[in-house]
Amino acid sequence: MATFQFSVNGRPASVALDNEDTPLLDVLRNExxxxxxxxxxxxxxxxxxxxxxxxxxxxxxxxxVSSIAGKNVTTIEGLGTPDAxxxxxxxxxxxxxxQCGYCLSGILIAAKALLAANPSPTRAEIAxxxxxxxxxxxxxxxxxxxxxxxxxxxxxx
Amino acid sequence: MNAPSLPGPLNDNPRLDLWVSFPAPGKVVVNTGRVELxxxxxxxxxxxxxxxxxxxxxxxTVRSGVTDGMPNEGYTAGxxxxxxxxxxxGQACADVRALFIARAAKILACATDELGVRDGAIFRNGAATxxxxxxxxxxxxxxxxxxxxxxxxxxxxxxxxGQSSARTDLPGKLFGDGVFIHDMKLAGMKHARVVRQPxxxxxxxxxxxxxxxxxxxxxxxxxxxxxFLAIVGNNETAVELAGAASVNHVSWTHVxxxxxxxxxxxxxxxRPVVDxxxxxxxxxxxxxxxxxxxxxxxxxxxxxxxxxxxxxxQYKDDHLTVWTHCQGVFPLRGALARxxxxxxxxxxxxxVQGSGCYGHNGADDAAADAAVVAMQMPGTPIRIRWRREEExxxxxxxxxxxxxxxxxxDSAGKPADWTAExxxxxxxxxxxxxxxxxxxxxLPDQEPLPQANEVPEAAGGGATRNADPLYDIASxxxxxxxxxxxPVRVSALRGLGAMPNVFALECAIDELAExxxxxxxxxxxxxxxxxxxxxxxxxxxxMANWQANAPRGNGAGRGIAFARxxxxxxxxxVVVDLEVDEEIRLRxxxxxxxxxxxxxxxxxxxxxxxxxxxxxxxxxxxxxxxDNGTASFDWDSYPVLKxxxxxxxxxxxxxxxxxxxxxxxxxxxAGPTAAAIGNAVSHALGIRLRDLPLTRERIMAALLKx
Ligand code: FES
Ligand code: FES
Numbered sequence: 023m024a025t026f027q028f029s030v031n032g033r034p035a036s037v038a039l040d041n042e043d044t045p046l047l048d049v050l051r052n053e054x055x056x057x058x059x060x061x062x063x064x065x066x067x068x069x070x071x072x073x074x075x076x077x078x079x080x081x082x083x084x085x086x087v088s089s090i091a092g093k094n095v096t097t098i099e100g101l102g103t104p105d106a107x108x109x110x111x112x113x114x115x116x117x118x119x120x121q122c123g124y125c126l127s128g129i130l131i132a133a134k135a136l137l138a139a140n141p142s143p144t145r146a147e148i149a150x151x152x153x154x155x156x157x158x159x160x161x162x163x164x165x166x167x168x169x170x171x172x173x174x175x176x177x178x179x
Numbered sequence: 180m181n182a183p184s185l186p187g188p189l190n191d192n193p194r195l196d197l198w199v200s201f202p203a204p205g206k207v208v209v210n211t212g213r214v215e216l217x218x219x220x221x222x223x224x225x226x227x228x229x230x231x232x233x234x235x236x237x238x239x240t241v242r243s244g245v246t247d248g249m250p251n252e253g254y255t256a257g258x259x260x261x262x263x264x265x266x267x268x269g270q271a272c273a274d275v276r277a278l279f280i281a282r283a284a285k286i287l288a289c290a291t292d293e294l295g296v297r298d299g300a301i302f303r304n305g306a307a308t309x310x311x312x313x314x315x316x317x318x319x320x321x322x323x324x325x326x327x328x329x330x331x332x333x334x335x336x337x338x339x340x341g342q343s344s345a346r347t348d349l350p351g352k353l354f355g356d357g358v359f360i361h362d363m364k365l366a367g368m369k370h371a372r373v374v375r376q377p378x379x380x381x382x383x384x385x386x387x388x389x390x391x392x393x394x395x396x397x398x399x400x401x402x403x404x405x406x407f408l409a410i411v412g413n414n415e416t417a418v419e420l421a422g423a424a425s426v427n428h429v430s431w432t433h434v435x436x437x438x439x440x441x442x443x444x445x446x447x448x449x450r451p452v453v454d455x456x457x458x459x460x461x462x463x464x465x466x467x468x469x470x471x472x473x474x475x476x477x478x479x480x481x482x483x484x485x486x487x488x489x490x491x492x493q494y495k496d497d498h499l500t501v502w503t504h505c506q507g508v509f510p511l512r513g514a515l516a517r518x519x520x521x522x523x524x525x526x527x528x529x530x531v532q533g534s535g536c537y538g539h540n541g542a543d544d545a546a547a548d549a550a551v552v553a554m555q556m557p558g559t560p561i562r563i564r565w566r567r568e569e570e571x572x573x574x575x576x577x578x579x580x581x582x583x584x585x586x587x588x589d590s591a592g593k594p595a596d597w598t599a600e601x602x603x604x605x606x607x608x609x610x611x612x613x614x615x616x617x618x619x620x621x622l623p624d625q626e627p628l629p630q631a632n633e634v635p636e637a638a639g640g641g642a643t644r645n646a647d648p649l650y651d652i653a654s655x656x657x658x659x660x661x662x663x664x665x666p667v668r669v670s671a672l673r674g675l676g677a678m679p680n681v682f683a684l685e686c687a688i689d690e691l692a693e694x695x696x697x698x699x700x701x702x703x704x705x706x707x708x709x710x711x712x713x714x715x716x717x718x719x720x721x722m723a724n725w726q727a728n729a730p731r732g733n734g735a736g737r738g739i740a741f742a743r744x745x746x747x748x749x750x751x752x753v754v755v756d757l758e759v760d761e762e763i764r765l766r767x768x769x770x771x772x773x774x775x776x777x778x779x780x781x782x783x784x785x786x787x788x789x790x791x792x793x794x795x796x797x798x799x800x801x802x803x804x805x806d807n808g809t810a811s812f813d814w815d816s817y818p819v820l821k822x823x824x825x826x827x828x829x830x831x832x833x834x835x836x837x838x839x840x841x842x843x844x845x846x847x848x849a850g851p852t853a854a855a856i857g858n859a860v861s862h863a864l865g866i867r868l869r870d871l872p873l874t875r876e877r878i879m880a881a882l883l884k885x
Contacts (some may be wrong), residue, residue, distance in 0.1 A: 041416060061487075062485050063487075070485060098354070103354060107353075111354065118346060124352075124535070149822040165822075
């Protein structure tokens with residue numbers, strides 16, 4: 023059994039595992055009880071499992087936990103709360119951006135990373151940044167509008 | 180006086196306490212047999228109940244989808260939740276309100292028409308009476324049957340219905356709450372994966388347990404019953420690894436290996452069929468009229484839900500409890516009872532949200548898998564989550580369809596006689612009605628099932644759905660060849676046959692307009708007197724600033740199409756702008772829809788947009804490939820539309836506050852979008868493509884042939 027230490031949403035986390043290739047996604051959901059990061063494919067194809075690792079958006083369904091030892095992980099639970107929503111979450115509520123909502127955790131994370139790198143993206147740039155995230159319900163245009171709106175709020179516009 | 184007839188679901192479940200209760204001061208609970216599939220149905224039900232009961236919408240909690248103490252409304256499907264389920268909910272609430280008013284009138288010794296309700300409090304001629312629903316509730320027996328006598332609110336008096344209402348299920352999904360069935364954890368729960376029987380009739384040959392255990396890198400155990408084999412363990416990572424490895428370490432006999440030939444719709448032409456003729460026989464003599472004939476087709480489609488299916492089950496004290504994200508908890512309970520040889524009342528089935536399903540995906544089967552394992556491990560809660568490739572390969576597919584349209588055209592260029600001849604597998608593979616749950620094919624001692632039937636015409640038809648044009652055509656018929664055996668398991672997907680049928684019919688109408696040298700919008704208006712149909716066509720043309728007779732064949736195209744879903748639900752017309760060189764790039768889509776009275780306008784627009792995008796994805800990209808088995812098994816081998824490929828979409832609702840009955844909208848845009856894309860591509864290229872999907876290969880082949 024090996025122990026891995028890293029930080030999740032600003033708090034230290036430590037897990038002991040038999041299989042050091044256990045994907046970070048399984049660790050978040052099954053060891054740490056953080057259910058907001060979703061399983062969609064396990065193949066790094068759909069984006070449901072996106073988290074930030076040291077600020078960079080990464081699919082974590084096939085990322086061995088051993089590879090993130092010592093790093094900072096941000097999950098959807100680290101974005102905001104109903105009482106203090108992140109501007110992205112507020113904008114998604116305002117635009118009613120989502121149907122089943124299964125894709126949204128990953129999309130919010132991808133959008134957060136985009137806005138950190140580019141505070142004033144065009145709609146085409148937002149779409150391109152979200153091309154690694156699948157939404158099967160067809161909520162795309164609402165999601166694009168919501169990200170634009172959050173960007174404006176975060177710029178103080 | 181004759182008792183008024185109750186709306187269907189209320190007639191089936193007439194006891195009012197199945198629908199409404201007042202559990203605590205200030206609180207109302209309503210139950211619906213419809214389940215939340217991401218379509219916002221629970222929000223809409225709360226709006227309907229709040230209006231009929233005269234309470235604030237915030238007081239209303241909507242419970243749904245349990246087989247105990249709730250109305251049985253069959254499946255949440257076919258855009259019928261609001262049209263029928265909402266009607267039942269509204270009437271039940273109106274009847275409950277009337278019982279309370281009658282009781283208050285007795286206590287207050289006044290006439291009922293002196294009384295009114297404001298946010299649950301009873302008022303007499305506008306003055307407070309000190310009575311409310313909650314003071315009166317203990318003395319009112321709601322275990323009585325609905326009378327259907329209470330008058331529903333006039334549309335002018337509706338306060339919540341017709342207002343855009345924020346979805347109650349959305350916040351949890353934005354803050355990462357464990358709202359999905361996948362997130363459920365039961366004490367002592369074990370994880371499981373099934374080693375899938377490749378096809379009905381396949382039998383387990385050898386099992387290399389040692390190799391599977393090695394791959395698991397953690398403790399696992401095997402559970403077997405006949406040819407049903409599952410891997411169970413405490414650690415999900417280990418069972419997932421073992422599940423993936425088992426594909427290579429369990430051998431099967433009697434394996435079928437479908438070929439690429441079988442994936443195409445025209446393969447259906449040579450298969451055994453059950454034939455039906457709906458309408459008068461086809462005239463053998465054209466009687467001087469011009470003949471038109473064209474063949475359209477579409478391949479098999481996957482639901483491709485974003486999350487693989489999941490089910491939980493626990494068998495304890497002779498009772499089986501199952502958690503599922505399927506569309507019908509009561510039908511699933513019936514199918515489980517038959518498969519497991521239990522009495523239905525020994526089973527409770529709970530609905531818990533999953534990802535969008537758009538029809539019959541793997542949800543029922545995953546629940547059945549969990550139930551089979553749970554029965555073998557009494558006391559232990561079992562959670563099964565399918566692997567991604569398992570969902571793609573084993574979910575039931577939407578059948579491939581081939582549609583031949585034949586028309587006789589009069590001297591003015593208008594169709595006078597219309598035939599739609601359809602080849603298709605069955606769109607009704609849901610459990611029950613002659614279809615097994617997947618696990619049932621692998622278990623021993625299963626009773627033979629009756630022959631499966633297609634969805635009856637009274638329910639909108641399956642393969643025949645929307646094959647009958649709504650236009651004014653003197654003589655029409657449908658010839659339906661139901662193909663009895665398909666290379667993959669088939670069942671219901673959003674709109675059933677409506678998408679391929681509307682694609683065929685509305686492309687054919689465009690071809691007739693072109694022959695007659697009449698603009699497609701003008702042509703459609705010239706053959707329809709249905710005012711609501713005309714209104715959506717005219718509206719969408721205005722939205723898109725439609726210009727008659729735009730030049731063809733210059734790479735930029737615009738197309739229109741129209742349908743009334745099932746010829747009895749929402750009217751929808753769609754215009755598509757696109758560009759084509761080797762591939763299609765969608766530029767803009769406009770949609771006008773008349774869905775009668777709309778309960779939640781923003782929710783309806785969300786559904787319509789989603790329907791447009793999903794249909795565009797089907798048309799541009801999607802077909803299940805077969806090659807020595809199902810060769811579409813992940814998002815690379817079954818791509819769907821990406822963010823950067825989705826165009827701006829404008830949706831307009833026509834008369835959403837009208838007093839016309841509310842009509843479901845979730846499936847209304849699939850057909851018109853598909854055909855509008857087909858018509859726009861033909862407009863852009865000057866060549867007609869009649870086989871879906873409209874892939875690069877097909878476009879290149881058509882251009883080369885030209
Ligand atoms: S679950 Fe990780 S990308 Fe799909
Ligand atoms: S909202 Fe269902 S997949 Fe995006």
